[in-house]
Amino acid sequence: MPALLELQRSFSVFLLASKDQEIGRHIQEDGFSAAERLRIYRNTCRSTLVEALRMTYPAVDRLAGSDFFSAAAEQFAEHHPARSAYLNEYGSGFADFLAGLDSANGVPYLADVARFEWTLSVAANAEDAPVLEPSALLSVPPEENGALCFLGHPSVSFLELAYPADQIADAVLSGNDAAMAEVDISSGPVRLVVHRGPAGLEAERLGLPAYRFVSRLCGGEALGLLIESAADDAPALLAEQLAKGRLTGFRIAK
Amino acid sequence: MIPSVHGQAGGSIPAQAGIGLRFQHHRAVLEEKPRVAWFEVHSENYFGGGTPLRYLDTIRHDYPVSLHGVGLSLGSAEGLDERHLARLRRLMERIEPGLVSEHLAWNAVDGTHFADLLPLPLTEETLSVVGRNIEVTQDFLGRQILLENPSSYLRYRHSSIPEWQFMAEIAERTGCGILCDVNNIFVSACNHGFDARHYLRSLPAEHIGEIHLAGHRMRSFDDGRSIRIDDHGSRVCDEVWQLYAFATERFGQVPTLIEWDTDVPALSVLTEEAAKAQAIMDAQLRHARAA
Numbered sequence: 001m002p003a004l005l006e007l008q009r010s011f012s013v014f015l016l017a018s019k020d021q022e023i024g025r026h027i028q029e030d031g032f033s034a035a036e037r038l039r040i041y042r043n044t045c046r047s048t049l050v051e052a053l054r055m056t057y058p059a060v061d062r063l064a065g066s067d068f069f070s071a072a073a074e075q076f077a078e079h080h081p082a083r084s085a086y087l088n089e090y091g092s093g094f095a096d097f098l099a100g101l102d103s104a105n106g107v108p109y110l111a112d113v114a115r116f117e118w119t120l121s122v123a124a125n126a127e128d129a130p131v132l133e134p135s136a137l138l139s140v141p142p143e144e145n146g147a148l149c150f151l152g153h154p155s156v157s158f159l160e161l162a163y164p165a166d167q168i169a170d171a172v173l174s175g176n177d178a179a180m181a182e183v184d185i186s187s188g189p190v191r192l193v194v195h196r197g198p199a200g201l202e203a204e205r206l207g208l209p210a211y212r213f214v215s216r217l218c219g220g221e222a223l224g225l226l227i228e229s230a231a232d233d234a235p236a237l238l239a240e241q242l243a244k245g246r247l248t249g250f251r252i253a254k
Numbered sequence: 255m256i257p258s259v260h261g262q263a264g265g266s267i268p269a270q271a272g273i274g275l276r277f278q279h280h281r282a283v284l285e286e287k288p289r290v291a292w293f294e295v296h297s298e299n300y301f302g303g304g305t306p307l308r309y310l311d312t313i314r315h316d317y318p319v320s321l322h323g324v325g326l327s328l329g330s331a332e333g334l335d336e337r338h339l340a341r342l343r344r345l346m347e348r349i350e351p352g353l354v355s356e357h358l359a360w361n362a363v364d365g366t367h368f369a370d371l372l373p374l375p376l377t378e379e380t381l382s383v384v385g386r387n388i389e390v391t392q393d394f395l396g397r398q399i400l401l402e403n404p405s406s407y408l409r410y411r412h413s414s415i416p417e418w419q420f421m422a423e424i425a426e427r428t429g430c431g432i433l434c435d436v437n438n439i440f441v442s443a444c445n446h447g448f449d450a451r452h453y454l455r456s457l458p459a460e461h462i463g464e465i466h467l468a469g470h471r472m473r474s475f476d477d478g479r480s481i482r483i484d485d486h487g488s489r490v491c492d493e494v495w496q497l498y499a500f501a502t503e504r505f506g507q508v509p510t511l512i513e514w515d516t517d518v519p520a521l522s523v524l525t526e527e528a529a530k531a532q533a534i535m536d537a538q539l540r541h542a543r544a545a
Contacts, residue, residue: 001412007375009363009364011363012368027409028410037408040407044369045370049369082369083366085298085326086301086338088301126302126303127303128307129303155303
């Protein structure tokens with residue numbers, strides 16, 4: 001009689017690789033072979049992951065086509081099992097996996113659209129956190145303003161993409177052929193800040209100086225250093241981050 | 255002291271028919287305020303922040319809510335995932351559910367998680383593993399949980415304890431309640447050839463804290479063989495309604511849930527199913543009072 005841990009390891013080998021039939025020895029067959037019975041579980045495990053990916057990557061699904069998506073997702077799931085029961089965390093490596101495929105179904109920007117959708121998903125599911133109210137900063141003496149270090153909201157991410165994946169995803173998901181036709185895929189890289197604020201999910205394009213300023217600001221760099229190296233519009237950028245709810249707290253660097 | 259099955263403080267679940275709440279119906283519930291006695295949600299769907307949790311925060315003010323887990327892996331020989339437990343406790347503290355439940359199953363080993371309720375051999379070792387994991391969970395959450403019997407498609411050669419006896423023994427050892435899924439009993443009884451009524455007769459009525467009802471499908475093979483698959487994708491079938499009536503005779507008035515997870519229909523279909531369950535409960539009550 002196998003110990004429970006040994007049995008579970010053996011079962012997991014079947015679920016992951018489906019080649020090892022060791023677990024089959026321990027299963028009653030009556031009417032169905034052990035492999036037939038085991039495959040019911042493996043199929044559910046696999047299809048749940050595929051559907052979880054489809055929920056996270058709806059624009060990739062539309063662009064690549066459902067059949068291509070299913071095949072790619074199956075292959076991904078086979079090599080990347082889930083690490084927790086919280087499936088919103090599943091699928092972080094899917095963009096890189098798509099980028100590594102020989103054929104992304106003839107869609108060169110597929111991996112970038114996946115990167116964009118993953119960032120949206122992370123922002124949508126990030127933990128709740130309070131939005132820093134500008135009035136909280138009134139308690140900071142002016143001579144300490146330079147030492148202010150902000151804490152970005154848990155939903156904030158920064159993303160640099162070679163293709164305009166934000167515009168592509170919007171167009172494909174709204175089913176707007178005219179908008180899709182207007183996309184210029186050679187328009188150069190886009191830099192995005194994505195977050196979930198009081199007004200919902202937002203992906204905003206930023207120019208390079210603003211992108212650098214905002215990412216460093218949300219990353220906790222002291223305001224004094226940022227203002228020295230940043231453009232003249234630093235005060236306006238800071239005000240905008242507060243207004244959009246991209247900051248959740250601050251500390252004074254010692 | 256672990257509270258008893260019935261009469262949980264704060265948002266307690268009434269002994270009436272409720273509905274499994276899925277994302278598709280969040281908005282309809284808030285806008286239409288349907289007449290539903292209570293809702294149950296899958297805990298893991300609310301482990302993050304943002305919109306789903308905000309909806310649930312609001313819904314729980316209008317309806318009692320139960321948290322039903324599918325990924326804690328109470329049957330894992332290597333113990334429980336502390337991060338999962340911590341997330342569950344945080345959600346529980348925020349939602350203050352009337353009931354918290356999980357399955358007699360495993361879904362994790364060596365850091366890999368499987369998105370299904372995997373079957374356990376029913377042995378003395380498994381009794382002690384599941385018993386310990388339930389005790390750890392109840393201590394960590396500071397409350398009783400309910401344990402649900404799963405549907406199964408295989409049995410192990412070395413299983414030595416009938417499932418009904420296993421469920422009763424676990425409840426006795428740990429003080430957990432039993433979530434009796436009547437559809438799962440029916441599916442497993444058909445797949446493995448045991449008597450579903452004998453299963454229900456063998457469960458200890460005093461430990462039954464909740465009943466689940468759902469639809470399942472028949473998967474047929476080319477050679478004429480078939481197996482029942484619990485997919486929560488259709489109406490409750492007639493045989494399961496009959497078994498449910500039998501269960502209410504045995505267990506009396508118990509919170510009863512309609513579950514529907516694949517091809518989720520309009521909310522009105524779910525309220526129709528819940529009304530059907532409620533009618534069976536009401537008939538049982540009239541019958542019991544007349545007797």
